[in-house]
Amino acid sequence: MPEAQSSKRAAILRMTSPFILFSDGQGNIFEDTxxxxxxxxxxxxxxxxxxxxxxxxxxxxxxxLPGRRGIGIDVKTGTMRLCEKGWAVAAFIPPAxxxxxxxxxxxxxxxxxxxxxxxxxxxxxxxxxxxxxxxIEPDIRQECEGYDDEQIKAGTEQLLKAYPHNxxxxxxxxxxxxxYHCPAARNFAMGRWECPVPSSxxxxxNCIGCISFQPVEESIVSTQDRLTFKPTAEEIVEFTxxxxxxxxxxxxxxxxxxxxxxLLMWETIRDSIIDIRKHTTRGSLNINTNGSKPEAxxxxxxxxxxxxxxxxxxxxxxxxxxxxxxxxxxxxxxxESLKIVQGFGGWTSINYFVFPxxxxxxxxxxxxxxxxxxxxxxxxxxxxxxxxxxxxxxxxGVSETGDCMGVKQMMELIREEFPNLKFGYFNPSIERIKxxxxxxxxx
Ligand code: SF4
Numbered sequence: 345m346p347e348a349q350s351s352k353r354a355a356i357l358r359m360t361s362p363f364i365l366f367s368d369g370q371g372n373i374f375e376d377t378x379x380x381x382x383x384x385x386x387x388x389x390x391x392x393x394x395x396x397x398x399x400x401x402x403x404x405x406x407x408x409l410p411g412r413r414g415i416g417i418d419v420k421t422g423t424m425r426l427c428e429k430g431w432a433v434a435a436f437i438p439p440a441x442x443x444x445x446x447x448x449x450x451x452x453x454x455x456x457x458x459x460x461x462x463x464x465x466x467x468x469x470x471x472x473x474x475x476x477x478x479x480i481e482p483d484i485r486q487e488c489e490g491y492d493d494e495q496i497k498a499g500t501e502q503l504l505k506a507y508p509h510n511x512x513x514x515x516x517x518x519x520x521x522x523x524y525h526c527p528a529a530r531n532f533a534m535g536r537w538e539c540p541v542p543s544s545x546x547x548x549x550n551c552i553g554c555i556s557f558q559p560v561e562e563s564i565v566s567t568q569d570r571l572t573f574k575p576t577a578e579e580i581v582e583f584t585x586x587x588x589x590x591x592x593x594x595x596x597x598x599x600x601x602x603x604x605x606x607l608l609m610w611e612t613i614r615d616s617i618i619d620i621r622k623h624t625t626r627g628s629l630n631i632n633t634n635g636s637k638p639e640a641x642x643x644x645x646x647x648x649x650x651x652x653x654x655x656x657x658x659x660x661x662x663x664x665x666x667x668x669x670x671x672x673x674x675x676x677x678x679x680e681s682l683k684i685v686q687g688f689g690g691w692t693s694i695n696y697f698v699f700p701x702x703x704x705x706x707x708x709x710x711x712x713x714x715x716x717x718x719x720x721x722x723x724x725x726x727x728x729x730x731x732x733x734x735x736x737x738x739x740x741g742v743s744e745t746g747d748c749m750g751v752k753q754m755m756e757l758i759r760e761e762f763p764n765l766k767f768g769y770f771n772p773s774i775e776r777i778k779x780x781x782x783x784x785x786x787x
Contacts (some may be wrong), residue, residue: 361380361381361391361392361394361397361417361467361469362380362381362397362467362468362469362474363375363376363377363379363380363381363416363419363467363468363469364376364379364380364381364382364414364416364427364467364468365381365406365414365433365466365467365468365473366414366427366429366430366431366432366433367408367409367430367431367432367433368430369408369410369430369431371408373406373408373433374429374430375467375468376416376427376429377419378416378418378419378420379414379416379417379418379419379425379427380416380417380419380467381414381416381448381465381466381467382415382416382417382424382448382465383444383445383446383447383448383465383476383700384445384446384447384448384449384465384700384701384733385445385446385700385701385704385745385748385750386700386701386702386705386737386742386745386748387701387737387743387744387745388701389415389424389448390445390448391417392444392445392465392476393750396444396445396476396477396752397467397469397474397475397476398474398475398476398477398478398479399472399473399474399475400435400437400466400472400473400474400475401437401438401441401475401477401479402438402487402488402489403438403439403487403488403489404435404436404437404438404441404473404475405435405436406433406434406435406436406466406473407433407434407435407436407461407463408430408431408432408433409431409432409433409434409447409449409458409463410431410455410456411431411451411452411454411455411456412431412432412449412450412451412452412455413426413427413428413431413432413449413450413452414426414427414431414432414433414447414448414449415427415448415449415450426450432447432448432449433447433466434446434447434463434464434465434466435447435463435464435465435466435473435475436461436462436463436464437462437464437475437477437728438486438487438488439481439486439527439769439770440479440480440481440482440483440484440486440487440769440770441477441478441479441480441481441728441769442477442478442480442698442726442727442728442751442769443462443464443465443475443476443477443698443700443728443751444476444477444478444700444750444751444752445464445465445476445700445751446462446463446464446465446699446700446701446733447463447464447465447466448465451734456563457562457563457564457732457735458564458732458735459564459565459567459732460553460555460564460566460567460730460731461730462728462729462730462731463732463733464476464477464728478752478755480726480755480767480768480769481725481767481768481769481770482785483768483769483770483772483785483786484786485527485531485536485537485538485770485786486527486531486770491527491530491534492534495533495534496521496530496533496534499532499533499534499535500517500521500522500533503516503517503532503533503583504517504518506583507582507583510579510582510583511573511575511579512541512542512543512575512579512580512583513579513582513583515542515571515573515602516529516532516540516542517529517533519568519569519602520540520542520568520600520602521533524567524568524602526540526568526600526601526602528540528597528600532587535587535590535591536591536592536593536786537591537592537593537594537595537773537786538594538595538597538630538770538771539583539584539587539591539594539595539596539597540597540600541580541584541596541597541598541600541616542571542575542598542599542600542602542603542606543571543574543575543580543598543603543606543609543612543613544571544574544603544604544605544606544607544608544609545570545571545572545573545574545603545604546604546605546608547604547605547608547634548604548605548607548608548634548636548670548671548672548673549605549634549636549668549669549670549671549673550668550669550670550671551667551668551669552667552669552731552735552736552739552740553667553729553730553731553736554566555567555568555601555730556568556569556570556601556602556603556604557570557604564732567601567730568601568602569602570602570603570604571602571603571604574609574612575612576612577612577615577616577619580612580613580616580620581616581619581620581623584596584616584620585620585623585624587627588620588624588626588627589623589624589626591627592786593773593775593776593784593785593786594626594627594628594773595627595628595629595630595771595773595774596620596627596628596629596630597630597631597632597771598613598629598630598631598632598633599631599632599633599653600632605633605634605636606631606632606633607631607633607634607635607636607637607640607641608637610637610640610641610643610644613631613644614643614644614647617629617644617647617648617649618647618648620648621647621648626774627773627774628650628651628691628771628772628773628774628777629648629649629650629651630649630650630651630652630653630691630771631644631649631651631652631653632652632653632655632695632771633652633653633654633655633681634654634655634668634670634673634678635652635654635655635677635678635679635681635682636670636673636677636678636681637673637677637681638677638680638681638684641681641684641685642684645684645685645687645688645690646688649685649688649690650690650691650774650777651685651690651691651692651693651771651772651777652681652682652685652690652691652692652693653692653693653694653695653725653771654678654681654682654692654693654694654695655694655695655697656668656678656694656695656696656697657697657699657702657729658697658702658703658708658711659708659711659712659714659715660707660708660711661674661675661676663702663708663740663742666739666740666741667736667739667740679715679718679719682694682719682720682721683718683719683720686719686720686721686722691722691723691772691777692719692720692721692722692723693721693722693723693724693725693768693771694715694721694723694724694725695725695727696724696725696726696727697727697728697729698726698727698728698729698751699729699731699733699736700748700751701745701748702737702742702745703751703754704748704749704750704751704753704754705745705746705747705748705749706746706747706748706749707746709749709754709757709758712758713758713761716758716762716765721765722765722766723765723766723767723768723772724758724765724766724767724768725768725769725770725771726751726755726767726768726769727769755767766781772785773785773786
């Protein structure tokens, strides 16, 4: 956008906040110019600082929120009131971006629980949709413009033909790629970057917002079905070695959204890693995990694991435990797993579920600082938390979220205190881990 236009747009934003959006319940979205949009932090509706708004990035979506009325600021009186014109609206912001405020609304009695997506605040101004967010990751591996459906279709057919007896390739191509449209499986079909390797039909946690399994009594469904078989090391090695040898910035990632906990399959993963490294030294071998079994993690490091990403909704045990509802492990196990990988010189990340009002509370900030110091963490992946905010806070029993500083300010404080700690959204390639982190990635 020409300089003049962008500074003009910035000037407009400084002058006025975006207007609130509402839906007519038929999927049509309108702006209400009598109300500026607000943001949500914890249980509170708050004004959003002008500098926090960016245009809704491509690949983003808008959702109407049935049974919910948006909260806005009256452009004349400056007081907060509900938008009675229709249902509230939120944005699903695309990967590589972190939301700074959720959509603010009042929930009506009998409103349905919202499905497992993120609900970032959204507004309208000067012909554009705006969201309070930051681009946290320059890597373009999940840019929607980068996916070529013809190439994906051809790649899928070619992989199914090349591995006719491989149950995992069949699952990845028919379910993940062609049904769930999983960005990682689509990249595998296009022969590039991070290749997903799910392996575990079971899990030793019971996350409230599990995306691969939701109990029948819950009104929401999981976004994908959990794997139903245990792949063999042979099945894993068969397609991962060629991917590592041919793909740009290749990564093999155990632990995907369509399975349980991969550490429950650690022996198979260990054997796969040993066999993969007999064939190729190229690329990074990564595991996305809940970090529950430190000794299994040690065995994987001894076999040649390069990096590990541990998922968590908080650096505070009393916030973690009611969400993960762990079986036979505790929060201290994931800290121990991070220390073990760090001890082997491996790359460690947390898959940090960002929830404005919880993540940026003073208490969480102090707990996160301690986690970074105690584990020697390498990277924070600031991920949007895909969950109904009311449902989440209700389920973990949080009625008061405490003093908050704003997600953006928290990021700045952490970056200032830990200059070597990397921020992002995706697992880095070995080129990025060993090379120039700011340059060596898909762009
Ligand atoms: S650790 Fe993963 S698979 Fe297990 S319950 Fe949680 S989200 Fe689901």
